[in-house]
Amino acid sequence: MRLTEYAASEIRLGDRGYQIYVGAGLSGxxxxxxxxxxxxxxxxxxxxSEPIDRLYGEAVAASLxxxxxxxxxxxxxxxxxxxxxxxxxxxxxxDAGLDRxxxxxxxxxxxxxxxxxxxxxxxxxxxxxxQVPTTLLGMVDSGIGGKTAVNHVKGKNMIGxxxxxxxxxxxxxxxxxxxxxEVRSGLAEVVKYGVIADETLFRYVEENTKRLLGLDQKCxxxxxxxxxxxxxxxxxxxxxxxxxxxxxxxxxxxxxxxxEKLASPKLRHGEAVSIGMMYAVELAIGMGLMDPxxxxxxxxxxxxxxxxxxxxxLEADELIRYMRRDKKSEEGRIRMILPTGIGSPPTLxxxxxxKLMEAIEAVT
Ligand SMILES: NC(=O)c1ccc[n+]([C@@H]2O[C@H](COP(=O)([O-])OP(=O)(O)OC[C@H]3O[C@@H](n4cnc5c(N)ncnc54)[C@H](O)[C@@H]3O)[C@@H](O)[C@H]2O)c1
Ligand SMILES: [Zn+2]
Numbered sequence: 231m232r233l234t235e236y237a238a239s240e241i242r243l244g245d246r247g248y249q250i251y252v253g254a255g256l257s258g259x260x261x262x263x264x265x266x267x268x269x270x271x272x273x274x275x276x277x278x279s280e281p282i283d284r285l286y287g288e289a290v291a292a293s294l295x296x297x298x299x300x301x302x303x304x305x306x307x308x309x310x311x312x313x314x315x316x317x318x319x320x321x322x323x324x325d326a327g328l329d330r331x332x333x334x335x336x337x338x339x340x341x342x343x344x345x346x347x348x349x350x351x352x353x354x355x356x357x358x359x360x361q362v363p364t365t366l367l368g369m370v371d372s373g374i375g376g377k378t379a380v381n382h383v384k385g386k387n388m389i390g391x392x393x394x395x396x397x398x399x400x401x402x403x404x405x406x407x408x409x410x411x412e413v414r415s416g417l418a419e420v421v422k423y424g425v426i427a428d429e430t431l432f433r434y435v436e437e438n439t440k441r442l443l444g445l446d447q448k449c450x451x452x453x454x455x456x457x458x459x460x461x462x463x464x465x466x467x468x469x470x471x472x473x474x475x476x477x478x479x480x481x482x483x484x485x486x487x488x489x490e491k492l493a494s495p496k497l498r499h500g501e502a503v504s505i506g507m508m509y510a511v512e513l514a515i516g517m518g519l520m521d522p523x524x525x526x527x528x529x530x531x532x533x534x535x536x537x538x539x540x541x542x543x544l545e546a547d548e549l550i551r552y553m554r555r556d557k558k559s560e561e562g563r564i565r566m567i568l569p570t571g572i573g574s575p576p577t578l579x580x581x582x583x584x585k586l587m588e589a590i591e592a593v594t
Contacts, residue, residue: 233262238455239462241374243394243469250374250398250458254447257286257337257362257401260293264333267397268358274299274333275326277319277346279306282338282364285407290337290362299335300326310341311381313389319349333358333396339365340372344390347378351393358396365408366416366450367500369400370423370457371479375465392470400458402450410443415500417442417535418482420453422503423460425528426481429573431456432531439534477558478576481567482507488552492544504537507569512589513581514568524572539593546590550583 231253238252251263264271274297276290283303291299302322304310323332336346336359343361350359363373379390405413417435424432434453435442441449461479468475486506490497497505511528514520532539541549550564558565564583567576 233259233266238400239458241394241462242466246376246394246469248395248397250400250462252369252400252402252451252455252458254403254451255401256399257290257404258293260290260335260360260362260399261296263397263399264294264297264335264360267360268331268333270331271297271333271358272329272331273297273327274335275323275328276301276335276337277304277342277349278302278337279304279310279339279342281306282342286337286364286404290335294335297333304342304345306341307339308341308381310338310345311379311386313380313382315345316349316352316380319345320353323349323353328353328357330354330357333360335360335362336395337362337364338368339363340368343368343373344377344379344387347376347393347395348380348390351378351391356393359393361395361398363398363400364404365412366405366454367412367419369402369405369454370416371419371461373398373400374458374461376469377471394469398458400454402445402447402454405445405450411498413443413445414535414537415498418500418504418507418532418537420457421528421531421535422479422481422507423457424531425507425569425572426478426567426576427460427463427573428456431460432527432572436527436531436534439531443535474578477578478567480558481569481576482510484553484556484558484564484566485509485549487556488549489541489544491552492548493542496542497538501538504532504539505541508532508539508593509541509586509589510566510568512593513566513585514570516585516589517568517579519568519570519577519579521571527572528569541590541593546587549590550586553586
């Protein structure tokens with residue numbers, strides 16, 4: 231098949247625009263993708279973590295053979311985003327002789343993608359990066375949109391940049407080695423897109439739950455493609471997340487982030503988002519924004535995916551304290567993205583802490 235047939239979505243941002251390619255087996259065509267996305271590429275390096283390198287390093291290096299790539303292995307998971315790793319990586323890029331027309335290929339989950347994207351954004355004042363996410367979360371969310379970050383001891387994602395990739399490559403075959411819990415966690419983000427923007431996608435997930443959990447390639451590629459198109463629109467309208475448009479993608483994340491942090495490491499990100507979406511719906515019903523029947527539909531889908539819908543035992547006070555620090559808060563008042571229906575644009579609302587307490591007690 232021609233490469234263009236895999237182009238699921240195009241992000242139109244002038245000279246920062248790019249294609250998102252989605253399809254089984256695409257990581258075997260990275261050489262062609264790099265050459266198409268950056269015709270003047272002089273060379274490339276691959277940034278990945280050890281488990282991913284073991285699984286896919288050789289095949290990816292072979293597909294980039296024409297570029298004679300060097301592979302740099304960084305720590306796995308969130309550890310990749312330790313600030314010091316960025317410095318180490320930049321030194322390796324220099325040693326490898328990567329020049330201003332070099333390309334960084336980020337092969338891994340959101341953590342590797344964020345670190346490699348950040349390093350690429352500051353190396354020689356910015357070189358091209360191709361995001362090759364290997365987790366479902368990476369394919370539907372973190373690989374797209376140009377946000378890069380490393381962590382600081384004082385806070386997660388506190389140091390970063392906006393640096394759009396020159397291409398995103400989502401090869402659904404890579405998900406076959408992903409632990410099922412990570413697959414489910416990624417599917418929570420898919421449900422999120424369904425609720426905030428696409429009822430058809432929502433119903434599709436509901437009707438194809440088993441196939442998605444079984445990693446049916448056709449279903450998976452379809453869903454990833456839809457999510458990529460949805461995220462594309464938000465990124466095009468609000469590239470730097472300063473117009474309030476991209477905030478909708480934060481649905482389920484205000485309480486989700488707090489729960490993820492306080493229950494750490496017991497909850498995966500998507501699990502926390504699943505829980506966050508359930509409480510957001512409860513608040514939306516209380517404020518007359520959403521019909522209780524639609525709320526039931528969300529619960530059905532999440533439960534069908536065996537995602538948690540209820541907070542684990544946590545101190546409600548502590549949770550609320552953490553939520554006040556969310557970036558959407560205004561003068562210490564908690565603001566949350568609340569749904570208005572399945573597939574309809576959500577709304578940003580100030581939430582009374584007493585109502586939040588009630589919701590925390592109501593969801594069972
Ligand atoms: N830049 C953004 O817009 C954005 C958006 C959302 C999240 N993020 C960031 O993404 C990170 C989380 O990303 P994540 O959920 O992908 O987790 P992750 O990158 O930590 O990966 C999770 C685990 O899955 C393993 N793994 C990855 N792909 C695999 C595969 N194909 N087979 C087997 N194992 C595999 C990894 O080795 C790792 O141990 C967080 O740091 C978060 O801040 C960034
Ligand atoms: Zn998320």
